[in-house]
Amino acid sequence: MATKREPIHGQWSGRLAFILAATGSAVGLGNIWKFPYIAGENGGGAFVLIYLLCIAVIGIPIMMAEVMLGRRGRRSPINTMRHLAGEENASPHWQWLGWAGVLAGFLILSYYSVIAGWALAYVFRAGSGLFTGLTADGVQSIFSNLVSEPERLLAWHTLFMVMTMIVVARGVRSGLEKAVRLLMPALFVLLVILVGYAWNSGSFEQGVAFLFQPDFSKITADGVLIAMGHAFFTLSLGMGAIMVYGSYLPDRISIAKTSIAVSLMDTLVALMAGMAIFPIVFANGLEPGAGPGLIFQTLPIAFGHMPYGAFFGMLFFVLLVFAAWSSAISLIEPAVAWLVENRSMTRVNASVLAGIATWSFGLLTVFSFNIWSGFKPLADKTLFDLLDYLTANIMLPLGGLLIALFAAWKMSRESSVDELAMGERFWYPLWRILVRYITPIGVTIVFLHAIGII
Ligand code: PFF
Numbered sequence: 001m002a003t004k005r006e007p008i009h010g011q012w013s014g015r016l017a018f019i020l021a022a023t024g025s026a027v028g029l030g031n032i033w034k035f036p037y038i039a040g041e042n043g044g045g046a047f048v049l050i051y052l053l054c055i056a057v058i059g060i061p062i063m064m065a066e067v068m069l070g071r072r073g074r075r076s077p078i079n080t081m082r083h084l085a086g087e088e089n090a091s092p093h094w095q096w097l098g099w100a101g102v103l104a105g106f107l108i109l110s111y112y113s114v115i116a117g118w119a120l121a122y123v124f125r126a127g128s129g130l131f132t133g134l135t136a137d138g139v140q141s142i143f144s145n146l147v148s149e150p151e152r153l154l155a156w157h158t159l160f161m162v163m164t165m166i167v168v169a170r171g172v173r174s175g176l177e178k179a180v181r182l183l184m185p186a187l188f189v190l191l192v193i194l195v196g197y198a199w200n201s202g203s204f205e206q207g208v209a210f211l212f213q214p215d216f217s218k219i220t221a222d223g224v225l226i227a228m229g230h231a232f233f234t235l236s237l238g239m240g241a242i243m244v245y246g247s248y249l250p251d252r253i254s255i256a257k258t259s260i261a262v263s264l265m266d267t268l269v270a271l272m273a274g275m276a277i278f279p280i281v282f283a284n285g286l287e288p289g290a291g292p293g294l295i296f297q298t299l300p301i302a303f304g305h306m307p308y309g310a311f312f313g314m315l316f317f318v319l320l321v322f323a324a325w326s327s328a329i330s331l332i333e334p335a336v337a338w339l340v341e342n343r344s345m346t347r348v349n350a351s352v353l354a355g356i357a358t359w360s361f362g363l364l365t366v367f368s369f370n371i372w373s374g375f376k377p378l379a380d381k382t383l384f385d386l387l388d389y390l391t392a393n394i395m396l397p398l399g400g401l402l403i404a405l406f407a408a409w410k411m412s413r414e415s416s417v418d419e420l421a422m423g424e425r426f427w428y429p430l431w432r433i434l435v436r437y438i439t440p441i442g443v444t445i446v447f448l449h450a451i452g453i454i
Helices: 015-026 029-041 045-073 077-087 093-129 136-149 150-170 175-199 205-210 220-234 241-246 255-283 296-304 310-341 347-368 383-410 414-422 427-450
Strands: none
Touching: 015 241, 015 255, 015 310, 029 045, 029 093, 029 205, 029 220, 029 241, 029 255, 029 296, 029 310, 045 077, 045 205, 045 220, 045 241, 045 255, 045 383, 045 414, 045 427, 077 241, 077 310, 077 383, 093 136, 093 150, 093 241, 093 296, 093 310, 093 347, 093 383, 136 296, 150 310, 150 347, 175 205, 175 255, 175 296, 175 310, 205 255, 205 310, 220 255, 220 383, 220 427, 241 310, 241 383, 255 296, 255 414, 296 310, 310 347, 347 383, 414 427
């Protein structure tokens, strides 16, 4: 068995710090922007149920596996996989899993930053009182004005990338860890206020029924894949983000408990966002399948009509920006950690390099909403749609599948018992059965189903 490795990029100060950082990574645009719009596009209840099932059966066990590999390897995901493969007598090709993760993080951040830019833009739109008294039409035209101008999107995207790289350059335990401690609970309180508004919107029951009453006739094979892909996306799994955070986790902390806590909080935030948004959708005769602009076309209606709406609206978008910020840094951390370890770069140079590359690639997304909106090279999808589909629905589940296979089949039982430290009774065998059989079979079935083989 390996001797314990020391982390080289620093360590979390303790259990709470890790939970906050991992929750900061998990809770982001995926919960508040993406979950409602994909649930809306895929018919609601049945989609939500499949998503919840995927979180419980696939997401939590894989999160444990990913944290475990990270803590055991104590390096960037690429080097972690290389070291662990060596230690467990597995093929050195396992390091490709780390590379695939770096690529996925880069691709995701390139569009994530553009959407986070929308949230930034809305901080100012909300704060200036622009939404006050507006109807659904007015709110919709504010959104179309924003996305139709590439220069504006580019400016916000640039600002968000700069913010991200500043934090990444300062290292894992910079100010953001402290900021998350305060801002996550604040975001939660604001969501409660929004659900309260939705409660009185007149269509609360309809909204909640849409979200929680499964109607399986509305779900397609692709919908199942999207639900599973989202379970990975929302928990930041399958690309090494959680692995790299796990590599900064002190030895004594329970991986199972922390993974479950993070997953529960993440799920709660997504469900609250859904409960805030769908009643507003129905009360205003909007379309649940409106697509990526959904929250930007619904929540401003609430802010425009509630007392102190300009203040709450501004606060909400500030918090959304912070949620996106703490996720964005984890998307690029695997790449930066590798550049520091293998290219002897300083964190600052590594961050600048990774930031410029990601920013440039983000132009594809910026233009997808305006000058290239008619360019749909495949399956009637814009470049943004394709990037999102490829990363969330294919790369992350595939990465997660390989993480599960490595953790459960290549790593010795002895190593995982030691690292997870759950004893050998009920919980450890349950986890092992899940990652050995249930998760790989589940992911494979969903893939085969989506491409029409079964
Ligand atoms: N989990 C983040 C969200 O829901 O917004 C997005 C994300 C972060 C995905 C980090 C993947 C990742 F590695």
